[in-house]
Amino acid sequence: MPLGQRAGDKSDSRYCGVETEFDDDMPQVLASNISGGFDFVVAPLMDPTYRPSLVKSDGSSASVLPFAGSDLILSPSQWSSHVVGKISSWIDLDSEDEVLRIDSEIALKQEIAWASHLSLQACLLPPPRGTSCGNYARCVNQILQGLNNMQLWLRVPLEKPDDDAMDASPNHLSGDSWEWWNSFRLLCEHHSQLSIALDILSSLPSANSLGRWFGEPVRAAIVHTNTFLTNARGYPCLSKRHQRLITGFFNHSIQIVISGKLLHSITMGISELAANHAENDVEGIHRHPLRSYLDYVGYLYQRMDPLPEQERFELGYRDFLQSPLQPLMDNLEAQTYETFEKDTVKYIQYQRAVCKALLDRVPDEKASSVTTVLMVVGAGRGPLVRASLQAAEETGRRLKVYAVEKNPNAVVTLHSLVKLEGWENIVTIISSDMRCWDAPEKADILVSELLGSFGDNELSPECLDGAQRFLKQDGISIPSxxxxxxxxxxxxxxxxxxxxxxxxxxxxxxxxxxxxxxxxxxxxxxxxxxxxxxxxxxxxxxxxxxxxxxxxxxxxxxxxxxxxxxxxxxxxxxxxxxxxxxxxxxxxxxxxxxxxxxxxxxxxxxxxxxxxxxxxxxxxxxxxxxxxxxxxxxxxxxxxxxxxxxxxx
Ligand SMILES: C[S@@+](CC[C@H](N)C(=O)[O-])C[C@H]1O[C@@H](n2cnc3c(N)ncnc32)[C@H](O)[C@@H]1O
The missing domain is CATH 2.70.160.11 (Hnrnp arginine n-methyltransferase1)
Known part of the structure; x- marks a missing residue:
């Protein structure tokens, strides 16, 4: 059951999981956790006592693996939507003990092959033991080369001692767990299916240190019950810093997983229980032991501010690479102009700038006798012409406008706009590249918006150098x-x-x-x-x-x-x-x-x-x-x- 509804937000962080112990009876594990309110389980797939070297083989390579039941115990959609496979935590691929090392390698490969056979979306890998994890990373890297779509979540504790900056020599085994992650992913050549599950502990590193993780591929945050504090009524809650962190995770599609034992024994009245658990009958409630932790996480999710409309509209653009426009070499399409024109804030700023320039240029006593020549260079479909005319009206200044545009398609719409608005006596449309237009007179004010995300990357400097020929010596350029x-x-x-x-x-x-x-x-x-x-x-x-x-x-x-x-x-x-x-x-x-x-x-x-x-x-x-x-x-x-x-x- 998702943590809540947030208009327009369909990210994975709506779903909350729970880490479980090994249990032969996977259908029961799943049923009890799903009915307890969790969306998925992070469950071991293999009996923790299993060791490949202990399997009595009859010498034939066809010996049956004893570690798992049948794939039929759950439906394919249950496996893929509700189970994250937890790889055995005993594995140690960098152990000095050769038997353990080889057992670890075999078990890791068997478990991931099994998880992949079940079409799980992800497997949780045990944490690397420091930065010296060459063999572990090598095996994972081998697996990644042939993996289907499954993600491998490397479990990493979120810790960094405050003072290790003092002591960060290249060979120092840092207490900063980011270094573990970094070593591992470098060995795996930044593989895109290798991601992170952060173990959230009761103390948190500095805000700058936490911030690094938001650029890394963190998919899950495992919050231990011992990280929770206790509020006045005995319920679990989190420190303010933890709350901010969890909200940050929600905003970055990072799923929360609750782990550990019940540490807050709340004595709830039956009515309180019912209120907290509206979907169940009061009688016969089998309340999940970790339900109060889940409810608290749900509360943090629900109390987030709704996404503003513009943010909702832009959700699909988050971290999506687009080629920059080339408005000089190419002609923009109607749809692109349409998008620009929706941004009223931009035109309000231009209108304010033109107002100030008109007032500076023409004193009040000359307002009715002086006509300011304003040229919009790169007029598009006319919004800056409109903003300039509105500025003239607002300031009571007389204006003569030239709208210069090199895109012949935009010029068609400009003509229709001028006619529609009855601006024929004020606005002259010039269908030309500003760099080669032979202007009949000079401008007092040159208005343009030829800016790219990096300012000069749509060649505003080159275009305006060409246009300033027809700006009066004391004329104003907006932008300046x-x-x-x-x-x-x-x-x-x-x-x-x-x-x-x-x-x-x-x-x-x-x-x-x-x-x-x-x-x-x-x-x-x-x-x-x-x-x-x-x-x-x-x-x-x-x-x-x-x-x-x-x-x-x-x-x-x-x-x-x-x-x-x-x-x-x-x-x-x-x-x-x-x-x-x-x-x-x-x-x-x-x-x-x-x-x-x-x-x-x-x-x-x-x-x-x-x-x-x-x-x-x-x-x-x-x-x-x-x-x-x-x-x-x-x-x-x-x-x-x-x-x-x-x-x-
Ligand atoms: C970013 S759009 C801005 C359009 C409009 N002024 C607005 O704010 O919505 C830039 C416009 O300048 C035009 N343009 C670019 N370089 C030009 C040039 N050298 N001469 C004339 N127009 C140019 C483009 O065709 C485009 O219509």
């Missing part, structure tokens, strides 16, 4: 400047999605993406700034920037899969617009972030900085970015000469 930003991120899902293409081109491409399951490892830093109009004599839109990122010491080590990029634009004076997380314009949804992947993820340790180099390069027909890392290790220079990814001029 824009700056790109980057920050290093852990983003295992994005990395694996890029990797799945198995080619260099995809690793050297930037993607537009609604970042969700990422860990932002350090504050973002500005990269390139462009200012308009630009009257400098040696105008050049090529740029180079070296940035040094320091990851907070209490984070521990972290994996950098790539760089997240954003922009912030000053439209006019204090009116700005952007998506850089700390400056982002609230409720504006026209832009997602941009993601620049790294071919080989880089592990950054506390105290050792990450040095990133970024170039904006310009050729006669294209503009492109190159990027690389030079510390803590050298990466190749990505996208040399724009061989994989470029924006056409």
């Amino acid at each position: 400047s824009y700056t790109s930003f980057i920050q290093p991120v852990t983003a295992s899902k994005l990395y694996n999605d890029v990797k799945s293409h198995k080619d260099l081109v995809h690793f050297e491409t930037a993607y537009v993406v609604k970042l969700h399951s990422v860990a932002r490892l350090a504050p973002s830093q500005p990269v390139f700034t462009f200012t308009h109009p630009n009257y400098s004599t040696n105008k050049n839109n090529q740029r180079y920037k070296k940035l040094r990122f320091e990851i907070p010491a209490d984070t521990g080590s972290a994996m950098v899969h790539g760089l997240a990029g954003y922009f912030d634009a000053t439209l006019y004076k204090d009116v700005h617009l952007g998506i850089e997380p700390t400056l982002a314009t609230p409720n504006m949804f026209s832009w997602f972030a941009i993601f620049f992947p790294l071919r080989t993820p880089v592990c950054v340790q506390p105290g050792s900085p990450l040095d990133v180099h970024f170039w904006r390069c310009c050729g006669s027909s294209k503009v492109w970015y190159e990027w690389c890392i030079t510390s803590p290790c050298q990466s190749p220079i990505n996208n040399s000469n724009g061989r994989s990814y470029w924006v056409g001029l």
Whole structure:
């Protein structure tokens, strides 16, 4: 029974599981836990006393395995929807004891083969014993090579002593369990079916350290009953920090699994029991011993704020890689304009900027005698024309507008808009590329929105350099400047999605993406700034920037899969617009972030900085970015000469 309903949210975190002991009678195990309110069980598939070396073999390879019953004891859908296989915890593939090591390898392979035969969605692997887990990882890696769709959840305790940053030499066996996970996944080459089940303990590491996990492939969080506190009425509850963590898990589709014995014996009255258990008869209730823990987790789920409508709409875009638009080289489609035009916040900001510019340009006493020439360059289907006209009305200034657009299809709609609105005497439509239009007069104000997720990546600088010929010497450009930003991120899902293409081109491409399951490892830093109009004599839109990122010491080590990029634009004076997380314009949804992947993820340790180099390069027909890392290790220079990814001029 799902934990609750959250409009539009169909993520797996609605389902809560329970870890069970081995029991021969799997139908009974499942029935009692499902009727007790849990959605799935994490159950051992094999008798814990079984050891391959103890099986009396008659020498023939056809001896029957004694470890499991029949697959017929549950239906295929019960196996696949309600059972996560728990691999025997006795296995130790890195043991010095050869018999144990070999038994472990055989048992691991048998259990996973059996789980795979049952079409289970996932198996829970016992935790690695520290970072020295070469043989365990080798066997798992072998299994991963031939695995069907099943996920392998590596069990990892969520712990990191506060002081291990002081002591993080490369050979030090760190108490930071992230290091265990990292060693294991590096040995398994970041395999996309290898994921994590975090054991949540009663004490939690720092917020920065916890944050790392949200960029890793965590599928489940196992919460032990001894992690729960007791409230005044004797019920289990969690500390505030644990509550925030669990809510974070819900928001990242991470399923909760309750584990352990009943530690809170609540003496409930029958009416309270009935209220807590409305679906059952009061009489003959077989209340699940862990029900109060499940109810508490359900309460945390239900008390989350509903997702705002826009977030619901964007759920399908979370962590989904998209190619950036090329509005200069390509003509945008009606659907794309439609999406832009829904973002009222963007146009309100433009209207505010135009208002301020009109008031600065024309004093009140000249409001009725002076006409301001305003040119919207890249007018699309006209929303900035409308915003400008509304600004003129709001300020009582007279306006003459030129709407310049190079997409002939958008121009068709522009004409119909002007006619429909009766703007024929105010608005002149120019079907032309702004870089080659021969304007009949000069503009007081040039309004444009040619910004990409990384600011200059849709070639606003090149277009506006071409358009400023017809801006008066003292004229105003809206926007007046824009700056790109980057920050290093852990983003295992994005990395694996890029990797799945198995080619260099995809690793050297930037993607537009609604970042969700990422860990932002350090504050973002500005990269390139462009200012308009630009009257400098040696105008050049090529740029180079070296940035040094320091990851907070209490984070521990972290994996950098790539760089997240954003922009912030000053439209006019204090009116700005952007998506850089700390400056982002609230409720504006026209832009997602941009993601620049790294071919080989880089592990950054506390105290050792990450040095990133970024170039904006310009050729006669294209503009492109190159990027690389030079510390803590050298990466190749990505996208040399724009061989994989470029924006056409
Ligand atoms: C991001 S859209 C913005 C459209 C509209 N102003 C809005 O805010 O909804 C950019 C528009 O600029 C146009 N554009 C891009 N480069 C241009 C150029 N060099 N000359 C004229 N129009 C251009 C594109 O065709 C597109 O319609």
